Amino acid sequence: MSQYPKPHQLERDALGRLVLIDAVGTRHVGVYPVRAFPITAPGAGISIMDQSGKELCWFDGITTIPEGELALLEEGLAAREFMPVIEKITEVSTFATPSIWDIETDRGPTRIRLKGEEDIRRIAGNTLLIADSNGLQFLIKDSTQLDKVSKKLLDRFR
Template structure:
């Protein structure tokens, strides 16, 4: 593992791939960033992984990443980390599973199907991860901040 130092560089090549150049001048083509704790601590710890899955650089804190590199990292993470955030539950077909939920997310309204109550998992504190029948993950950052109707629907399944 290589701690980030000013001699390291991160840039895109002519094909749009991320390239990490370490302090020795070795280019690692096609690297990708990975958050250490994407849900519970998204701003602490990002590793730059090569195509074999080996870490070539470690950023202990997002705030310490140079601005130009952070832009590249955030672009790459946005493409890789697709996890809509549930803001409201508007309708539930039945209080038994399987059930169909109409929800509003940070990406717009949608409908999901829950196979079982085990598809709702507590991650940390009041943070929930909900998996629909297609395997797509949805996040509720803080279940205590949902509106009254959403909490009522959710309580029936927990």
Template sequence: MTTPAMDFTLTRSPFGHLCLTDAEGVRHEQVQVVRAFPIAAPDEGISLLSADGHELAWIAHLDQLDANTRRLIEDTLAARDFMPVLLRLKSVSSFATPSTWEVDTDRGPTRLVLRGEENIRRLPGGMLMIADEHGIQYLIRKLRGLDAHSRKLLDRFL
């Protein structure tokens, strides 16, 4: 079901859940927000799903929304899509896996354990996705944008 961006209103319930009221006045509780392309086009292709997974609305681009609706969606996505951006590799415990990496991210310094080279995926546009032992995904937006020391350490695993 494809719905133009403003045939609905979004609110937050007293319990913090997202609620959608459609054009017919039907209120849907516990609405989920899902990005179609979370890395390549995070502001495009947003689906609003009912609690049972049926699409209630499709948003081609977040720019189509009023400020309040956009803020509700962005806040919901931020809570759902935890993906720190890896900015710098400070050190690795060994060049064999599993290895412990000391890194800086956009959310501060942290330590992650890389179980194997297969946990590093190349993405289009020179991006990399690194999954740690807990399943947390770290994004490197531009491999060439890393400092020389970080690239040297990372090259040993690629």
């Protein structure tokens, strides 16, 4: 059961910030949602945090969030969670590191620089997280679902 009683309310203020109004009427301006398990269980465990990082509310899952407020939370999560999904690896400059990778993501084609093989991490099952030299994180949801060329290029680094 959610720790988010009905008297709480979420809304946007005139500046577009997310506002939580708690059970006693206190307005918490600039709150933001955070997923507990953004990759392995994105629909489970969502917290509402204040600007100092203190948890104000907890939802066991998205099914416990009222429909009107769910849209606000999803907007906040989308703005906060920028993790492009790699759909295809088209070219790799060298099979030694550092190397330059040309990839296609769900947000379009790009080029990343891989510093070392340790920048490719297995998260769960066939899910991989790749960190480029600028600190951006890229996700491969299921490495077994990549095309043949992408799998071959990726296998050279694992």
